[in-house]
Amino acid sequence: xxxxxxxxxxxxxxxxxxxxxxxxxxxxxxxxxxxxxxxxxxxxxxxxxxxxxxxxxxxxxxxxxxxxxxxxxxxxxxxxxxxxxxxxxxxxxxxxxxxxxxxxxxxxxxxxxxxxxxxxxxxxxxxxxxxxxxxxxxxxxxxxxxxxxxxxxxxxxxxxxxxxxxx
Numbered sequence: 001x002x003x004x005x006x007x008x009x010x011x012x013x014x015x016x017x018x019x020x021x022x023x024x025x026x027x028x029x030x031x032x033x034x035x036x037x038x039x040x041x042x043x044x045x046x047x048x049x050x051x052x053x054x055x056x057x058x059x060x061x062x063x064x065x066x067x068x069x070x071x072x073x074x075x076x077x078x079x080x081x082x083x084x085x086x087x088x089x090x091x092x093x094x095x096x097x098x099x100x101x102x103x104x105x106x107x108x109x110x111x112x113x114x115x116x117x118x119x120x121x122x123x124x125x126x127x128x129x130x131x132x133x134x135x136x137x138x139x140x141x142x143x144x145x146x147x148x149x150x151x152x153x154x155x156x157x158x159x160x161x162x163x164x165x166x167x
Contacts (some may be wrong), residue, residue, distance in 0.1 A: 008047050030074055030166050031126065034066035042137055049151045052105065052141040060110060060136025065162070067131040075166050079121035080133070086158035089142035092117030094158050103155025104145030107139050118160065 040063050045057055067073040093106035109116045116122055116135070117151065126131065145151045 103152035
């Protein structure tokens with residue numbers, strides 16, 4: 001018995017054209033934000049509304065931003081901007097999220113006692129190596145709520161994004 005195996009190859013070649021477009025850039029940033037500085041959670045704890053009626057604001061709670069591995073060969077200047085929705089009653093302050101049940105307050109940012117309005121850049125210099133920048137966040141009651149005895153206790157929720165721009 002003779003067995004013959006035939007190997008048959010059949011190929012169909014089809015061509016299709018696709019256009020690809022790529023965009024992007026490789027950048028060299030002078031500093032890296034430390035991992036523990038990227039997601040910061042602030043707990044204001046329990047604030048008694050009588051305190052706000054009397055003083056209109058709380059003491060600041062410090063947050064520390066750490067820039068690591070800074071190289072000043074290209075620049076030693078940066079702009080810092082706290083980006084958030086601005087409160088309608090208190091200019092330059094962070095508005096509470098709609099999920100908040102507290103009413104009549106907003107969140108402020110300051111550095112060494114100097115108010116920093118949100119959505120406005122603050123110019124800073126930095127040096128080679130590690131840099132620490134300390135900001136204070138505080139709760140502030142708006143004038144109308146104080147005047148009308150209209151502070152409403154409840155939960156406080158808000159979000160902000162910190163933007164660093166080197167120049």
